[in-house]
Amino acid sequence: MTEFGDIWVYLSASPLAHLTLTLAAFQFGAFIYARGKLNPMLNPVLIAVIIVVTVLLLTGTSYADYFDGAQFVHFLLGPATVALAIPLYRQFDKVRRSALAVIASILTGSATAIISAISIGYLLGGSRDALISLAPKSVTAPVAMGISEQLGGLPSLTAVLVIITGILGAMIGPFVLNLIGVKNWAARGLAMGTASHGIGTARAFQVSELAGAFSGLAMGLNALATAILFPLIWGLFF
């Protein structure tokens, strides 16, 4: 037992255990997702998160300790965002041909996201802090936190809502798109990226590179659109 204790102390201090846990949990999620023929409800991020949280709670590990190891995976989000330039370039002809439609759709989508979130939250009695933190939920986390803080929201609450929105969009987005009968991959990708940033983009890439490229583009442009639109819309409301 003491020996096991020693090993445990060693492992919990090294990033290796938490890094391995993250990869293994994701591999399991990806396996279930693939077995389920990429059914969006079997979102691999959600499965991995549930497994990791369960393990952390059972072993009494704090998030800070976990992140010491997991940060190596987290860090790659930056380079991966930069790498979105490659699929975007591959699809550039299609993007250029529909540039005006892309910009108009993202602006409309961005305004829809902000106005619907604020007004539903308001009607259901959400507090002012909650409303501000809620509004930029469709935007990639670093920008959303900045926007929320600027208007007096809670950046940490915003970060939580951004991730939930991402997973939610990746899970229900494909059903919504099938329901309204949109088959065009460019339009499907654009909608996923506008509503659910990187997690929606990851889902879009799994089904079509064209959708992924438009999704990545929408993620970037919606960050810009929300940063500009949200202060204006908030000014109109309150």
Added chain:
Amino acid sequence: MYISANCESLDLGPVKRFVAGMLNYLTLILGCQLAGELAVRAAGVSVPGPVLGMVLLFCFLLARGSIPKHLATTADGLLNHLSLLFVPAGVGVMLHFRLIGNDWLPIGIALIISTVLTIAVTALMMSWLSKGAAGND
């Protein structure tokens, strides 16, 4: 892409191929991100550094006119596992659930309805506008 000519005499084949391959482009990707982060700090705009880095890399590709083979390999390697990269942040969410606290019902309903609406409106707008434009795809 290139390595100085005096390496030719030594048997640096594998090293050269590695440097000329993935490593060069990994450096290029990190360089674009770093330049993006610096530009964001300097200009104080509310766009994340990596998004600006994406724009820089895209301009590089436009100027070059094609995608170097190993850059494509490096980028596809990163993007094939994009979902994985969200797991650490996702785990943070579950432990901060108490932040949502008393507002969980309005927040939950607002999240679901707003996400559905945003997806539907954006997709319908895009497919409507691209049909009207030229009828292409």
